[in-house]
Amino acid sequence: MPDLRTxxxxxxxxxxxxxxxxxxxxxxxxxxxxxxAGWGGAVWKTLGIPIQNVSSRFGAHxxxxxxxxxxxxxxxxxxxxxxxxLREITETKRLFPKHPIIVxxxxxxxxxxxxIIKRSIDAGADGLELNFGCPxxxxxxxxxxxxxxxxxxxxxxxxWAVKHSSVPVLVKLTxxxxxxxxxxxxxxxxxxxxxxxxNTIKSIIAVDIDRFVPEPRVGSMSTNGGYCGAxxxxxxxxxxxxxxxxxxxxxxxxxIGGICNWRxxxxxxxxxxxxxxxCTEVMLRGYxxxxxxxxxxxxxxxxxxxxxxxxxxxxxxxxxxxxxxxxLNYETVAKIDASKCIGCQLCVAACHDGAHQCIHPVEGTRVxxxxxxxxxxCNLCQIVCPVEGCIELVQVDNGQARASWNEHMTEGxxxxxxxxxx
Amino acid sequence: MxxxxxxxxxxxxxxxxxxxxxxxxxxxxRMDLPLLAHRTESAFTDFKLPLMRGEAIxxxxxxxxxxxxxxxxxxxxxxxxxxxxxxxxxDNVHGSAKTIFESNILGMSCARVCPVExxxxxxxxxxxxxxxxxxxxxxxxxxxxxxxxEGWEFFEAGADTGKRVALIGAGPASLAAAHELRRxxxxxxxxxxxxxxxxxxxTGVAPYKMKxxxxxxEVEWILSIGGIEVKTGVTIGEQISLADLEREFDAVFVGxxxxxxxxxxxxxxxxxxxxxxxxxxxxxxxxxxDLRAVQRVVVVGGGNTALDAARESLGLGIPNVTMLYxxxxxxxxGYSHELDAxxxxxxxxxxQSVATSFGGGNRVERVECxxxxxSKRPMEGGxxxxxxxxxxxxxxxxxxxxxxxxxxxxxxDRGSIRVNADGATGRRGWFAGGDCxxxxxxxxxxxAEGKRAAHAMHAEMMGGHxxx
Numbered sequence: 001m002p003d004l005r006t007x008x009x010x011x012x013x014x015x016x017x018x019x020x021x022x023x024x025x026x027x028x029x030x031x032x033x034x035x036x037a038g039w040g041g042a043v044w045k046t047l048g049i050p051i052q053n054v055s056s057r058f059g060a061h062x063x064x065x066x067x068x069x070x071x072x073x074x075x076x077x078x079x080x081x082x083x084x085x086l087r088e089i090t091e092t093k094r095l096f097p098k099h100p101i102i103v104x105x106x107x108x109x110x111x112x113x114x115x116i117i118k119r120s121i122d123a124g125a126d127g128l129e130l131n132f133g134c135p136x137x138x139x140x141x142x143x144x145x146x147x148x149x150x151x152x153x154x155x156x157x158x159x160w161a162v163k164h165s166s167v168p169v170l171v172k173l174t175x176x177x178x179x180x181x182x183x184x185x186x187x188x189x190x191x192x193x194x195x196x197x198x199n200t201i202k203s204i205i206a207v208d209i210d211r212f213v214p215e216p217r218v219g220s221m222s223t224n225g226g227y228c229g230a231x232x233x234x235x236x237x238x239x240x241x242x243x244x245x246x247x248x249x250x251x252x253x254x255x256i257g258g259i260c261n262w263r264x265x266x267x268x269x270x271x272x273x274x275x276x277x278x279c280t281e282v283m284l285r286g287y288x289x290x291x292x293x294x295x296x297x298x299x300x301x302x303x304x305x306x307x308x309x310x311x312x313x314x315x316x317x318x319x320x321x322x323x324x325x326x327x328l329n330y331e332t333v334a335k336i337d338a339s340k341c342i343g344c345q346l347c348v349a350a351c352h353d354g355a356h357q358c359i360h361p362v363e364g365t366r367v368x369x370x371x372x373x374x375x376x377x378c379n380l381c382q383i384v385c386p387v388e389g390c391i392e393l394v395q396v397d398n399g400q401a402r403a404s405w406n407e408h409m410t411e412g413x414x415x416x417x418x419x420x421x422x
Numbered sequence: 423m424x425x426x427x428x429x430x431x432x433x434x435x436x437x438x439x440x441x442x443x444x445x446x447x448x449x450x451x452r453m454d455l456p457l458l459a460h461r462t463e464s465a466f467t468d469f470k471l472p473l474m475r476g477e478a479i480x481x482x483x484x485x486x487x488x489x490x491x492x493x494x495x496x497x498x499x500x501x502x503x504x505x506x507x508x509x510x511x512x513d514n515v516h517g518s519a520k521t522i523f524e525s526n527i528l529g530m531s532c533a534r535v536c537p538v539e540x541x542x543x544x545x546x547x548x549x550x551x552x553x554x555x556x557x558x559x560x561x562x563x564x565x566x567x568x569x570x571x572e573g574w575e576f577f578e579a580g581a582d583t584g585k586r587v588a589l590i591g592a593g594p595a596s597l598a599a600a601h602e603l604r605r606x607x608x609x610x611x612x613x614x615x616x617x618x619x620x621x622x623x624x625t626g627v628a629p630y631k632m633k634x635x636x637x638x639x640e641v642e643w644i645l646s647i648g649g650i651e652v653k654t655g656v657t658i659g660e661q662i663s664l665a666d667l668e669r670e671f672d673a674v675f676v677g678x679x680x681x682x683x684x685x686x687x688x689x690x691x692x693x694x695x696x697x698x699x700x701x702x703x704x705x706x707x708x709x710x711x712d713l714r715a716v717q718r719v720v721v722v723g724g725g726n727t728a729l730d731a732a733r734e735s736l737g738l739g740i741p742n743v744t745m746l747y748x749x750x751x752x753x754x755x756g757y758s759h760e761l762d763a764x765x766x767x768x769x770x771x772x773x774q775s776v777a778t779s780f781g782g783g784n785r786v787e788r789v790e791c792x793x794x795x796x797s798k799r800p801m802e803g804g805x806x807x808x809x810x811x812x813x814x815x816x817x818x819x820x821x822x823x824x825x826x827x828x829x830x831x832x833x834x835d836r837g838s839i840r841v842n843a844d845g846a847t848g849r850r851g852w853f854a855g856g857d858c859x860x861x862x863x864x865x866x867x868x869x870a871e872g873k874r875a876a877h878a879m880h881a882e883m884m885g886g887h888x889x890x
Binding site: 346349386387 | 480483487488489490491492511547550551
C-alpha cells in the first residue's frame with residue numbers, strides 16, 4: 001500500500017490533497033465535511049479585516065461544451081468575522097487533529113500581521129499561508145498581488161510573518177509576473193518554509209455580448225477577475241517547474257492551478273510539488289472528487305513502484321530544460337495504424353491547413369497516408385486523432401549524433417537537414 | 423374536409439373545359455387547407471423525440487468535424503453536415519438551418535423521415551469506434567424546426583428571366599425543383615391532380631415520423647419564396663393537354679410519383695376490408711377511420727410500405743398484426759432497422775408465405791396462405807389460414823407512365839421515366855425526378871433530383887447564359 005503522507009515545509013498531512021484557500025474552505029462545517037470526504041488538509045479562506053462582497057462574483061469559460069473549463073472570481077477575502085473563523089478553526093482541529101489546517105492571511109501593517117498570526121496559531125493553525133496573490137480588489141488596497149509582484153515587499157512581509165510565527169509559513173505567489181523565480185527567491189530570503197503557487201491570473205472571463213458588459217456582471221459594470229480552473233494548469237505547471245528547476249531555490253512547493261483529478265496531481269508532484277491544492281473542481285463538483293484523486297494516485301504509485309510521495313516529488317524536473325538544450329537530431333515521423341483508423345481524416349485537414357502538408361488522402365480508402373520524407377513529427381495529427389493509439393510518432397534512426405542548438409553554436413556539432421521547410 | 427372537397431369538385435367540373443390561363447389557381451397561401459382537425463394519424467406522437475437545446479449542443483459538440491466527411495457523401499442532397507452541426511454547437515442555429523436548406527429545401531421533413539441509419543448516420547465514423555454515431559437527423563430537426571418556429575427566411579427569388587416552367591405533381595421533387603427555379607428567376611406553375619399538396623410527404627409518411635399538417639406547413643414555407651403558382655385538382659392530360667402544356671411553358675418537370683397500389687389478382691381481393699396499403703395509409707393520415715371493429719390485420723408484402731402499415735396498425739391499437747412475406751429476412755427490401763422496430767413492437771411475421779385467396783361474407787374474414795420452400799414453390803402441407811378483419815396490400819405501386827407515352831423522345835425503364843444524371847428526358851424541355859423517375863425512393867432523393875433538374879432546366883432555357 002503506497003504511503004500518501006506528505007510533509008510540505010514542516011506541515012504534515014495524511015495525503016497531498018488540500019483544499020485551497022477559497023470558497024470551499026470558507027467555514028468550519030465545510031472543511032469538516034471535506035475532511036470526512038477524504039481531503040488531507042485545508043487552507044482556510046483568507047482571514048483579514050472582513051470585507052463586503054458584490055453580486056455576482058463568478059464567471060465561467062465554456063470550451064467545447066465543457067462548462068467551467070476556465071473559471072473566474074471577483075470575490076475578496078473572508079467576509080465573516082475573525083472571531084467566528086477562529087472559533088471554527090479550533091473546533092475543526094478538535095474534531096480532526098491529524099488534518100492540517102493552514103490559515104491564509106492578508107493584512108497590511110506589521111502589527112496587524114503579528115496580531116492575526118498569534119490569534120490564528122492560538123486557534124490551532126498548523127501553518128500559515130500568506131496571500132500575496134489575489135489579483136482583484138485586494139490589490140487595489142495594496143495587498144494580495146500588489147505585494148506578490150514586488151519582491152522587496154514580499155520579502156519584508158514574509159520576514160514579519162516568520163518572525164511572529166511559531167508554525168511553518170508558506171507564501172502564496174501570484175502568476176501575474178513575467179518570471180516567477182525572483183518572487184519565489186524573495187519568499188525564501190524572507191525566511192518562508194515553503195511556497196504555494198499559482199494564485200489566480202488577472203483576466204476578463206467573458207463579455208455579455210447582448211448587454212455589452214464583461215462578466216461577472218455587477219449591475220452595469222464588471223472588473224477583472226482571477227482566472228483559474230482546468231484551463232490554467234499549463235501555466236501553473238510551468239511556474240512550479242521554473243522554481244523547482246532553480247538551483248538556488250530550496251523551498252518545498254504546494255502546487256495549485258487547474259488540478260481536477262489524480263493525473264493532474266501527479267503532474268504537479270513530478271514537477272516538484274509535495275502537496276496540491278484544489279478549489280475550482282470542488283466548486284464545480286463538490287468534495288467527492290477527492291476519492292478519485294486518492295485512489296487514482298495510489299494506483300499510479302503502485303504501477304510505478306513508488307512507495308512514498310517523496311520518491312515522486314520532482315521526478316520530471318531534470319527533464320525540464322531550455323530550448324537550446326533540445327536534441328535537434330532527434331527525429332520522429334507519424335505512423336497511422338490502418339487497422340484502427342476510422343477514416344475521419346481530421347489528420348488530413350490538420351496537416352494540410354495547420355502543419356506541413358504531409359498527410360494525404362488516398363484514392364479508394366478513407367485511411368490517409370503519411371509522406372514521411374516531409375513529416376516533421378510535429379504531433380498535430382496525433383493530437384486531433386480521436387482514436388487512441390491510432391497515430392504514433394515513431395523515432396527515426398537517422399544516424400545523426402545528438403546535437404542541440406547550443407552545442408551546434410558553441411561546438412559546431414552537425415545538425416540534420418531540415419524537413420517540411422519547402 | 424368533405425364539404426370542402428365537394429365544393430372543390432364542383433369548381434373543378436366547371437374548370438374542366440377551360441384552357442390554362444383561365445384556370446382558377448389555388449395558391450396555397452390563400453388555401454384553407456382541407457385537413458380535418460382530428461384524423462386517425464392524430465393518435466400518434468413522435469417516436470423519435472426532438473432534442474432540447476442543451477441536448478443538441480452536447481450532441482453537436484461530439485461531432486468530429488471530419489474532413490471530406492463520409493456523412494456528406496452519404497446524403498443524396500450533399501448537405502454540409504459537419505458545418506451545420508458545428509453551428510449548432512456554437513448556438514448559431516440560424517446559420518445551421520441556412521446550411522441545411524441551401525442544400526435541401528425539404529430539410530425539415532427529411533430530418534424526420536430520412537432513413538438516416540442507412541444514409542448519413544450509417545456513414546458516421548463513430549460507427550467504427552465503440553461510440554454511438556452522431557444523431558444527425560435529430561440535430562437537423564433541431565435546426566430546421568427552429569427555423570420554422572422563428573419564421574426565418576433565407577432565400578429570395580432571382581431576377582425575373584421571363585421563362586416559365588410547369589411542374590406536374592406537387593410532391594417533394596416538384597417542390598424542390600420549383601424552389602430552386604424561383605431562386606434562378608423562373609416563373610413556376612405546379613399542377614396537382616389531388617386537392618392536397620405535398621405528395622407522399624403529406625399522404626404517406628408514417629405519422630410517428632411526421633403528420634400531414636407538418637408536411638403542409640413545409641409546403642407553405644417553401645412556397646413563401648413567392649412566384650410559385652399551385653393549381654390543385656388539375657389532371658394533366660385531362661383538363662390540360664400535354665401539347666398545351668408544352669406550348670405554354672418553356673420547360674416541364676414531371677414529378678408525378680407512383681400510381682395506385684398493385685393487386686395480387688387472387689380470389690376475394692375485392693372484398694370489403696381489403697385495401698392497398700398506400701391508399702389506406704393516405705386515408706389514415708387524412709381522414710378519421712373507424713377501426714373499432716378491427717382486431718386483426720394482415721399486411722401483405724415485405725417492403726418499407728408494408729413495415730409502415732404494420733407499425734401504424736399496431737400503433738393505432740390493433741392488437742394482432744401479421745405480415746405475410748414470401749421471402750426470407752435477408753432478401754426483404756424493407757430496412758432492417760424498421761423491421762427490428764416492428765418486431766420489437768409486436769408485429770408477427772410469416773416468412774416465406776404468400777396469400778392464395780381472401781375469404782369472407784360481406785367483408786374479408788380470413789386469408790388463405792401457403793408456405794413456400796427455398797425455391798419459392800408451395801410446400802407440401804404448407805397451407806394455413808389467418809383470420810383477419812383487415813388486409814393491407816403492400817406489394818408495390820403501378821407506374822404512371824402511360825400519360826407520357828405519347829410524347830416522342832420520352833423513354834421508360836421498367837415503367838420509370840428514363841432520365842440522365844441531370845434529370846433530363848430524351849425530349850427537349852422535359853425533365854423528371856422523384857419516384858416516377860427513380861422507381862420509388864425516399865423524399866431526400868426526390869429533393870436532390872428536383873434541385874438537380876432545376877439547374878439543368880435553367881441551363882437549357884438560358885442557353886449559353888446558364889451561369890450568368
